[in-house]
Amino acid sequence: MSGQNSDPMGELKRRAAEEAAAMVQDGMAVGLGTGSTAALMIDALGRRWADGLRFVGIPTSERSAEQARALGITLVDFSTHAQLDLAIDGADEVERGSLDLIKGLGGALLREKIVAAAARRFVVIVDEGKLVDHLGSRSPVPVEVTPFGWESTARQLGELGARVALRIKRDGDLFVTDGGNLILDCTFGPIEDPRALEAAIGDIVGVIESGLFVHRTSEVIVAGRQGLTRLVAA
Numbered sequence: 001m002s003g004q005n006s007d008p009m010g011e012l013k014r015r016a017a018e019e020a021a022a023m024v025q026d027g028m029a030v031g032l033g034t035g036s037t038a039a040l041m042i043d044a045l046g047r048r049w050a051d052g053l054r055f056v057g058i059p060t061s062e063r064s065a066e067q068a069r070a071l072g073i074t075l076v077d078f079s080t081h082a083q084l085d086l087a088i089d090g091a092d093e094v095e096r097g098s099l100d101l102i103k104g105l106g107g108a109l110l111r112e113k114i115v116a117a118a119a120r121r122f123v124v125i126v127d128e129g130k131l132v133d134h135l136g137s138r139s140p141v142p143v144e145v146t147p148f149g150w151e152s153t154a155r156q157l158g159e160l161g162a163r164v165a166l167r168i169k170r171d172g173d174l175f176v177t178d179g180g181n182l183i184l185d186c187t188f189g190p191i192e193d194p195r196a197l198e199a200a201i202g203d204i205v206g207v208i209e210s211g212l213f214v215h216r217t218s219e220v221i222v223a224g225r226q227g228l229t230r231l232v233a234a
Protein backbone atom coordinates (compact mmCIF):
# COMPACT_ATOMS: atom_id res chain seq x y z
CA MET A 1 0.00 0.00 0.00
CA SER A 2 1.40 3.43 -0.72
CA GLY A 3 2.83 5.28 2.24
CA GLN A 4 2.77 2.18 4.48
CA ASN A 5 6.20 1.35 5.87
CA SER A 6 7.06 -2.21 4.91
CA ASP A 7 9.45 -2.59 7.83
CA PRO A 8 7.94 -0.77 10.85
CA MET A 9 10.46 -2.19 13.36
CA GLY A 10 13.38 -1.25 11.12
CA GLU A 11 11.98 2.26 10.88
CA LEU A 12 11.66 2.40 14.68
CA LYS A 13 15.28 1.26 15.13
CA ARG A 14 16.38 3.89 12.64
CA ARG A 15 14.57 6.62 14.58
CA ALA A 16 16.23 5.55 17.84
CA ALA A 17 19.60 5.51 16.10
CA GLU A 18 19.07 9.02 14.70
CA GLU A 19 18.03 10.27 18.15
CA ALA A 20 21.24 8.96 19.70
CA ALA A 21 23.41 10.27 16.86
CA ALA A 22 21.95 13.72 17.49
CA MET A 23 23.53 13.63 20.99
CA VAL A 24 27.05 13.80 19.49
CA GLN A 25 28.57 17.29 19.65
CA ASP A 26 31.59 18.78 17.88
CA GLY A 27 34.89 17.66 19.39
CA MET A 28 33.47 14.66 21.25
CA ALA A 29 35.18 11.29 21.62
CA VAL A 30 32.48 8.69 20.94
CA GLY A 31 32.29 4.92 21.44
CA LEU A 32 30.74 3.33 18.35
CA GLY A 33 28.70 0.23 19.14
CA THR A 34 28.15 -2.99 17.21
CA GLY A 35 25.07 -4.68 15.82
CA SER A 36 22.25 -3.78 13.44
CA THR A 37 20.92 -0.87 15.54
CA ALA A 38 24.39 0.56 16.19
CA ALA A 39 25.10 0.30 12.46
CA LEU A 40 22.11 2.58 11.80
CA MET A 41 23.55 5.03 14.36
CA ILE A 42 26.95 4.98 12.64
CA ASP A 43 25.23 5.67 9.32
CA ALA A 44 23.45 8.65 10.93
CA LEU A 45 26.78 9.91 12.28
CA GLY A 46 28.21 9.54 8.77
CA ARG A 47 25.49 11.86 7.48
CA ARG A 48 26.28 14.39 10.24
CA TRP A 49 30.01 14.06 9.43
CA ALA A 50 29.20 14.89 5.80
CA ASP A 51 27.37 18.00 7.08
CA GLY A 52 30.52 19.13 8.90
CA LEU A 53 30.26 17.63 12.41
CA ARG A 54 33.72 16.68 13.67
CA PHE A 55 34.36 14.13 16.42
CA VAL A 56 36.53 11.04 16.92
CA GLY A 57 35.31 7.49 17.36
CA ILE A 58 36.52 4.31 19.04
CA PRO A 59 34.78 1.33 17.42
CA THR A 60 33.72 -1.75 19.39
CA SER A 61 34.36 -4.19 16.55
CA GLU A 62 36.26 -4.56 13.29
CA ARG A 63 32.97 -4.39 11.38
CA SER A 64 31.97 -1.11 13.05
CA ALA A 65 35.48 0.22 12.37
CA GLU A 66 35.15 -0.70 8.71
CA GLN A 67 31.74 0.97 8.46
CA ALA A 68 32.95 4.17 10.17
CA ARG A 69 36.12 4.37 8.04
CA ALA A 70 34.08 4.01 4.86
CA LEU A 71 32.03 7.03 6.00
CA GLY A 72 35.21 9.06 6.56
CA ILE A 73 34.82 9.18 10.34
CA THR A 74 38.14 9.69 12.19
CA LEU A 75 38.92 6.70 14.40
CA VAL A 76 41.28 6.80 17.38
CA ASP A 77 42.21 4.41 20.19
CA PHE A 78 42.68 4.56 23.94
CA SER A 79 46.34 5.63 23.60
CA THR A 80 45.09 9.14 22.80
CA HIS A 81 41.61 9.02 24.37
CA ALA A 82 41.60 7.09 27.63
CA GLN A 83 38.14 8.47 28.44
CA LEU A 84 35.19 8.98 26.09
CA ASP A 85 32.45 11.58 26.28
CA LEU A 86 29.73 9.23 25.09
CA ALA A 87 29.29 5.62 24.02
CA ILE A 88 26.27 4.52 21.96
CA ASP A 89 25.37 0.86 21.47
CA GLY A 90 22.55 -1.61 21.09
CA ALA A 91 21.57 -4.43 23.42
CA ASP A 92 20.01 -7.87 23.32
CA GLU A 93 17.97 -7.42 26.48
CA VAL A 94 17.22 -4.34 28.65
CA GLU A 95 15.81 -4.95 32.11
CA ARG A 96 12.94 -2.59 32.97
CA GLY A 97 13.77 -0.35 35.94
CA SER A 98 17.47 -1.15 36.40
CA LEU A 99 18.33 -0.77 32.68
CA ASP A 100 20.87 -3.55 33.16
CA LEU A 101 21.71 -5.29 29.88
CA ILE A 102 22.60 -8.48 28.18
CA LYS A 103 24.87 -7.85 25.21
CA GLY A 104 27.06 -9.95 22.96
CA LEU A 105 24.81 -11.93 20.65
CA GLY A 106 26.87 -10.31 17.90
CA GLY A 107 30.09 -11.41 19.58
CA ALA A 108 31.43 -7.93 20.40
CA LEU A 109 30.78 -7.84 24.17
CA LEU A 110 34.41 -7.48 25.33
CA ARG A 111 35.29 -4.34 23.37
CA GLU A 112 31.75 -3.01 23.95
CA LYS A 113 32.11 -3.37 27.73
CA ILE A 114 35.57 -1.75 27.70
CA VAL A 115 34.23 1.18 25.65
CA ALA A 116 31.10 1.52 27.82
CA ALA A 117 33.25 1.55 30.96
CA ALA A 118 35.49 4.27 29.48
CA ALA A 119 32.58 6.59 28.62
CA ARG A 120 31.16 9.37 30.80
CA ARG A 121 27.72 8.48 29.38
CA PHE A 122 26.58 5.15 27.97
CA VAL A 123 23.44 5.42 25.83
CA VAL A 124 21.68 2.30 24.60
CA ILE A 125 19.36 2.17 21.58
CA VAL A 126 16.82 -0.61 21.19
CA ASP A 127 13.38 -1.41 19.84
CA GLU A 128 10.72 -2.14 22.45
CA GLY A 129 11.02 -5.88 21.83
CA LYS A 130 14.30 -5.89 23.80
CA LEU A 131 12.66 -4.81 27.10
CA VAL A 132 12.29 -7.59 29.72
CA ASP A 133 11.26 -7.84 33.36
CA HIS A 134 14.24 -10.02 34.18
CA LEU A 135 17.51 -10.43 32.25
CA GLY A 136 17.84 -13.90 30.84
CA SER A 137 14.12 -14.18 30.03
CA ARG A 138 14.79 -14.63 26.34
CA SER A 139 18.53 -14.40 25.74
CA PRO A 140 21.51 -16.45 26.90
CA VAL A 141 24.39 -14.62 28.56
CA PRO A 142 27.30 -14.61 26.09
CA VAL A 143 30.62 -15.22 27.89
CA GLU A 144 33.97 -14.61 26.18
CA VAL A 145 36.55 -17.23 27.18
CA THR A 146 40.12 -18.17 26.29
CA PRO A 147 40.34 -21.02 23.78
CA PHE A 148 42.76 -22.84 26.08
CA GLY A 149 40.76 -24.90 28.58
CA TRP A 150 37.36 -23.69 27.33
CA GLU A 151 35.91 -27.11 28.10
CA SER A 152 36.81 -26.74 31.79
CA THR A 153 35.52 -23.17 31.80
CA ALA A 154 32.26 -24.44 30.29
CA ARG A 155 31.97 -27.09 33.01
CA GLN A 156 32.38 -24.43 35.74
CA LEU A 157 29.78 -22.20 34.08
CA GLY A 158 27.44 -25.18 34.08
CA GLU A 159 27.98 -25.50 37.83
CA LEU A 160 26.50 -21.97 38.13
CA GLY A 161 23.29 -23.38 36.69
CA ALA A 162 23.70 -22.54 33.00
CA ARG A 163 23.08 -24.65 29.94
CA VAL A 164 26.32 -23.90 28.04
CA ALA A 165 26.76 -23.88 24.25
CA LEU A 166 29.98 -23.18 22.37
CA ARG A 167 29.11 -20.64 19.67
CA ILE A 168 29.43 -22.04 16.17
CA LYS A 169 28.97 -20.02 12.97
CA ARG A 170 26.33 -20.95 10.39
CA ASP A 171 29.03 -22.53 8.21
CA GLY A 172 29.92 -24.88 11.06
CA ASP A 173 33.21 -23.21 11.98
CA LEU A 174 33.99 -21.99 15.48
CA PHE A 175 32.90 -18.40 16.16
CA VAL A 176 36.09 -16.48 17.01
CA THR A 177 35.87 -12.95 18.42
CA ASP A 178 37.88 -9.95 17.16
CA GLY A 179 40.18 -10.67 20.10
CA GLY A 180 40.75 -14.28 19.01
CA ASN A 181 38.67 -15.78 21.80
CA LEU A 182 35.62 -18.08 21.95
CA ILE A 183 32.06 -17.38 23.07
CA LEU A 184 30.09 -19.67 25.37
CA ASP A 185 26.37 -18.86 25.28
CA CYS A 186 25.06 -19.54 28.79
CA THR A 187 21.32 -20.00 29.25
CA PHE A 188 20.35 -19.33 32.88
CA GLY A 189 16.69 -18.41 32.44
CA PRO A 190 15.37 -15.35 34.34
CA ILE A 191 18.22 -13.95 36.48
CA GLU A 192 17.22 -12.77 39.95
CA ASP A 193 20.54 -11.05 40.84
CA PRO A 194 22.49 -9.94 37.73
CA ARG A 195 25.18 -8.23 39.80
CA ALA A 196 25.92 -11.42 41.79
CA LEU A 197 25.88 -13.57 38.64
CA GLU A 198 28.20 -11.18 36.79
CA ALA A 199 30.65 -11.48 39.72
CA ALA A 200 30.36 -15.28 39.91
CA ILE A 201 30.98 -15.64 36.17
CA GLY A 202 33.94 -13.26 36.37
CA ASP A 203 35.50 -15.34 39.18
CA ILE A 204 35.85 -18.38 36.91
CA VAL A 205 39.41 -18.80 35.61
CA GLY A 206 39.33 -18.79 31.79
CA VAL A 207 36.47 -16.30 31.60
CA ILE A 208 37.54 -13.02 30.00
CA GLU A 209 34.23 -11.14 30.25
CA SER A 210 30.49 -11.71 30.30
CA GLY A 211 27.70 -9.96 28.41
CA LEU A 212 26.03 -8.86 31.65
CA PHE A 213 26.25 -5.02 31.77
CA VAL A 214 25.18 -4.17 35.31
CA HIS A 215 24.82 -0.60 36.64
CA ARG A 216 26.49 0.78 33.49
CA THR A 217 23.61 2.28 31.51
CA SER A 218 23.05 6.05 31.58
CA GLU A 219 20.00 6.11 29.33
CA VAL A 220 18.04 3.90 26.97
CA ILE A 221 16.29 5.23 23.86
CA VAL A 222 13.45 2.84 23.11
CA ALA A 223 11.73 2.84 19.73
CA GLY A 224 8.17 1.61 20.02
CA ARG A 225 4.91 1.70 18.10
CA GLN A 226 3.95 4.77 20.18
CA GLY A 227 7.20 6.55 19.21
CA LEU A 228 10.47 7.08 21.06
CA THR A 229 10.81 6.78 24.86
CA ARG A 230 13.90 7.79 26.82
CA LEU A 231 14.49 5.74 29.98
CA VAL A 232 16.89 6.66 32.79
CA ALA A 233 17.97 4.09 35.38
CA ALA A 234 15.79 4.01 38.51
Ligand SMILES: O=C[C@H](O)[C@H](O)[C@H](O)COP(=O)(O)O
Pocket residue numbers: 033034035036037038089090091092102103104105106107108109112
Ligand atom coordinates in the same frame (compact mmCIF):
# COMPACT_ATOMS: atom_id res chain seq x y z
O1 LIG B 1 27.71 -8.20 20.21
C1 LIG B 1 26.82 -7.47 19.71
C2 LIG B 1 26.18 -6.38 20.49
O2 LIG B 1 26.10 -6.68 21.85
C3 LIG B 1 24.86 -5.82 19.95
O3 LIG B 1 24.74 -4.55 20.46
C4 LIG B 1 23.63 -6.51 20.42
O4 LIG B 1 23.80 -7.85 20.10
C5 LIG B 1 22.35 -5.92 19.77
O5 LIG B 1 22.41 -6.06 18.39
P1 LIG B 1 21.15 -5.63 17.46
O6 LIG B 1 21.02 -4.13 17.57
O7 LIG B 1 21.54 -6.10 16.08
O8 LIG B 1 19.93 -6.34 18.01
